[in-house]
Amino acid sequence: MRALATGKLFLVGTLLAVCNASTDNFLPQRYQLGTKPSITTKPLQTGQSVTLDFDKNSVVTLDYGYEVAGFPYFQISDVKGPVQIEVKYTEQFDGLNHVWADGPYYFTNGLSNSFRVETFNITEPGKVESYFIQGGQRWQSIKVLTKGHITLTGVGFVPTIDRVDLDNLPSTFTCSNPTYNEIWKLGANAVAAACFDANSQPSTWEVTEEGAYIRGQKPGPGVNGMDWTDYTMTFSSRIVRGGTGWSVSQPISESGLLLLLISNLPDETTFVNTNKTLTPPNSIVVASGWGFVNQTTLDSQLVGSFPVSVDIKEGEWYKISTTLLSGSQLSIDIDGTPVLNISLADYGVSALSAGGWGFGPYQDQIALVKDVTVHASNGTLLYENGMRSSSILSEYGVRQNTEALCMDGAKRDRLVWLGDFFHTSKVLTSSTSRWDYAQGTLNYLLDTQLPNGLVSIAPQMGYNTSSLKEVLYSYYGLNDYQILGVLSFTGFFLRSGDLAWAKSVWPSIQRQISWILGEIDSNTQLVSFSGFLGDANGTAISAALVQGLKEAAVVADALDDAKSAQTYRDTATKISKAINELLWNDELGVYVRSTSSNTSYGVADIAFAISSGVASEERAASSLAKVAELKLTPGYKDVSTTDSSSADISPNTNGFLLAAAMEANDTSIAKYLLDNLWTAMTNDKYSSGASWEYVAQDLSPGLSLFTSQSHPWGGAPTYVLTEHVAGIRAVTPGHRSWIIQPAISGFDLDWVAASVKTQYGQLSVKWELGNKMLTVDVTAPRGTSGILSLPSSIQIKAIKVNGHKVTSGHNISLQSGSSVVTIQLG
Known part of the structure; x- marks a missing residue:
């Protein structure tokens, strides 16, 4: 209630x-x-x-x-x-x-x-x-x-969030190694904690007849005034407890100027642990940046606390006017009385750029806010809002979530990150099977699409997404996230096969792809922008696009869009050729970062060169051998030039490598990652039961207390164990045709069992190894068929399917229903 x-x-x-x-x-x-x-x-x-x-x-x-x-x-x-x-x-x-x-x-x-x-x-x-x-x-x-x-x-x-039984999910994985079972659950628990139903996250404001009733929280900047400077914002506030807070010059999803007006802190309503050093009574506290105290990567600068000449009483209304000129000259009036006039430059604060305003008191504080006006420096009224209508909730980004969504992290980064959804979409289909979460998240992202095809890389909950298109300037950056976004869509569709939904969003995906293709360098045929994955005209981003185009072509085939399918495949071939001609360093035996950085290389370069199919079998093996030079205690550093002494290990990029290594049949790299990087997350001293954002070299969380320890981008083993160790993979969208290609060696496993929920029903496999006998039990839904593909390295003496001898070699055709395959090994 x-x-x-x-x-x-x-x-x-x-x-x-x-x-x-x-x-x-x-x-x-x-x-x-x-x-x-x-x-x-x-x-x-x-x-x-x-x-x-x-x-x-x-x-x-x-x-x-x-x-x-x-x-x-x-x-x-x-x-x-x-x-x-x-x-x-x-x-x-x-x-x-x-x-x-x-x-x-x-x-x-x-x-x-x-x-x-x-x-x-x-x-x-x-x-x-x-x-x-x-x-x-x-x-x-x-x-x-x-x-x-x-x-x-x-x-x-x-x-x-959902209360899920991790031992009885719709899609499952277990094996003879208990640690691997716990590692598989890390991703499952991460998506269970970071994903939630529509309307499950209520507004953090209450709209009353007196105004907005706001408890201590980060100020929610409104969508108005994002490109305004040199204005005066005035509002009336009644402090219920502790103080009232607001911001100016604050872009959405960025830092700004934060201000608090502290009451006289009467004993009857003031908690004994109130930090009177940070928030002294009858003062204005000013900070620039993300907050009033530093928290690892969110830099904050406390400008100071300034006593006011007015006795600020709780329960009384005050009219507060804030003016910021030239991004530095700050002045505040209370009921017409000047109480503060400082130059932020005198306190070492760089001039602030354009931005709007928001409201939010500090920890344990409560205040009412009403009658907001904004005037230009020439006195022109620019904005007026009584703050008594429910429409303010979406304006200030505190509206209840209206869609089923997956956040980037459960406790922090509670935004919908486009590129980070690459792993999340696959973890969902391999564990909780909440397709509605994947579809809701991708729909929400596509709702931010600009006419040119760009999609916001990190829209916040709480806003009307259509209004964000005009104000989220900086959140159409990290251009390679557009490629990872396409891969999030294709990765989910190939596993779910939801044709009706794919058809509904296909025009938006095509616009996004069209924008990306417009960024190909006509001279090199490589992607011309840099981003999270790597450099412009580089391996990682260009190879990721090759993978995205190949997978998009499969979607186009399923939607009978032959023209697009051919275009995507032809373009992928051209880019693949360019990567092999311009970015393969034969002397080093590895794909390099870019045409301008041809002696350095990284995890993402190697991983996407392999997973995209750009690398030949020989070049894939050579590149993976080079990974040894990136090896640190828990995993592999991102780039060869990174200082090894200070590097945190990214389960996100190492997740790309984990999947690529398995696709190239390099179980040694995959085993090292499972036994070190992901095993670190099961250490009870730090464990949250979910996958982490970063891991430090001492096996602790990589950003100290700031680390998100329920971060789906770190959950790659959840789908890699299912798809490459158990071996269940879709050949056609939705697993109508499938392949079971188990990794029966390299992990010291006696048995593995997994099941994946498909649109046709459960597709399950259990394989067991012992006494020179491999037994594989496959149960496939009606209307599907597939192949059991055995490693070419094993010697086969005899094969039986349901007790009948067959002579299929290493690839055995299976139909729907239950099939027990026994292989006598040589």
């Missing part, structure tokens, strides 16, 4: 009464009482109560066992107080030892809590729920801050 908090709870805790917790909620599995967080925990029994006391056992550590997400709730049976409690959330345990846990996350509003710490004032027994979603965490701590005690009889999360 989510309603505007009123009365006593309104004043002290932003707590909302909720219904009884159902058994479908996420519940902690283990706990520990003490005076500080503890990674050593013990089982938490059903119905067990826990008492926290300020003088002893003031902290309880809760371990959910794996990544969960939702609305935190607390069932309290007894209170001696009132008692203030501080609650922390984190993916890795160590976050509980830090002031801000593993946050805050100011990268995007994300329809979730921007902060990983929140405080509550408990005055009476009952069940209470946090207003905000926590996007993803394994660990939680609750600490009593004031004299007294509370008894908890229930703690958990009301889910905002």
Whole structure:
């Protein structure tokens, strides 16, 4: 139940009464009482109560066992107080030892809590729920801050994602190596946590007759004024608790100028853990960048806190005017009284560019906002909004999600990243089989398409996507993400075979491809732009396009678009020829980065040269041999010129390599990655049960607490194990015809079993090796057929299919139904 908090709870805790917790909620599995967080925990029994006391056992550590997400709730049976409690959330345990846990996350509003710490004032027994979603965490701590005690009889999360049984998914994988089974689950759990249904992520604002009721969060910039400079933004605000916050000169999805007006912080509404050094009473706090505190890669510069001459009282309305001239001269008036006039340049802040305005108080603060106006420097009224209509939710990017979507990460990067969906789309089809998530995400991305064919690379939730086309200038960058976006579409279609859906989006995909083809250098026949994968006129991006065109041609065939299919194949052939002529370094024996960087090479160059089919068998083997020079403790660094001493390892790019190595039958590289890079993610000291964004060379998360540890782009083994170790792959879209090509050697496995949900039914395989006998049990849906393809390296003495001898050699034709193939090995 989510309603505007009123009365006593309104004043002290932003707590909302909720219904009884159902058994479908996420519940902690283990706990520990003490005076500080503890990674050593013990089982938490059903119905067990826990008492926290300020003088002893003031902290309880809760371990959910794996990544969960939702609305935190607390069932309290007894209170001696009132008692203030501080609650922390984190993916890795160590976050509980830090002031801000593993946050805050100011990268995007994300329809979730921007902060990983929140405080509550408990005055009476009952069940209470946090207003905000926590996007993803394994660990939680609750600490009593004031004299007294509370008894908890229930703690958990009301889910905002699917509760899935990872041992009974629609598509499955198991084998004789328990670690590989856990590795397969990493990707499955990542998509389970990062993907969710339409309307499951409510707005983080409430629209009332008095204005927008906004709790502490990243300011949501509106879609207006993105190219405006030298304006005055005026609004009225009533502080409910702590302060009110706003931004100016803030582009969507970028940093800007952040401001807080802090109240006089009265004792009756101020939490005891309020940071009065950062947010002193009766002050204006100014910061440039992403937030008020640094969080690894999101640089923030605290300009300072400036006392105001006005006594700022909670519960009273103030009219606040902010003017920023020449990107540097900042002045603020309150009710017509000047309270701040500074040059940001004097504080080392570079001149700010054009941008709009937004609203969002700081951690644990609450404020009402109304009557927003914006005037040009000449006094012309540019904008006016009373902030009392629900239309402001989509304008300021806080509208409930209207589509089923997959985020880039569960706790952070809660945007829809176009290129990163390359892996996610395949993980979905190999695990949860939520095709609606893949289709919803791709539809959402294509809704941002410009007339020239470009698709936004990272649209936020909460906005009307059509309005984003005019303002997301910078989010049509990373041009190679357009290619990865095409590959996300083709990869999903080839596995799902959903022809009706593919037909509905095909014109948009073709426009996107048309834009990419327009960027081919007519002199080199290579792709002329650089990007995430590599350099302009380089191997990785050009080879990725070859792969995209070949797969798009298969889609065109399925849609009876023969003309497009021929065009795509012909173009792929030309680019492939150019790569082999211009980018193969015969002396080094590897495909190089680009025509202008012909002695360096990287993981993506080698991976896409192989997966696209550009590389011959000989050149693929030579390139993979060169990968050894990129080898570090957990995996392979991205580029040969990268400083090995400081490199983090990317499961994203190593995922490209993992699949390519298997396609080239190089199980040694694949095994090294599984046994090191992905095994690191199962270490209980850091594990979230999901795949990570980066891995450091000491096998810890690669960006410290900032690391997203439920990031589907790191989940490649989930589909690679299914498709290359179990061996289930589609030959025609949707697995109407299929191939079972198991990797029966190289991984020290005795048996492997996998199943994939197709539009025709379950396609399953189990193979078992022992006593010079290989047994392969295949169950195929009605209306499908395929081939069991055995490695050419094995010697076959005899083959039986369902007890009958056959003489098929290494490729055995199978029909629908159950087939038991026994192979006597030589």
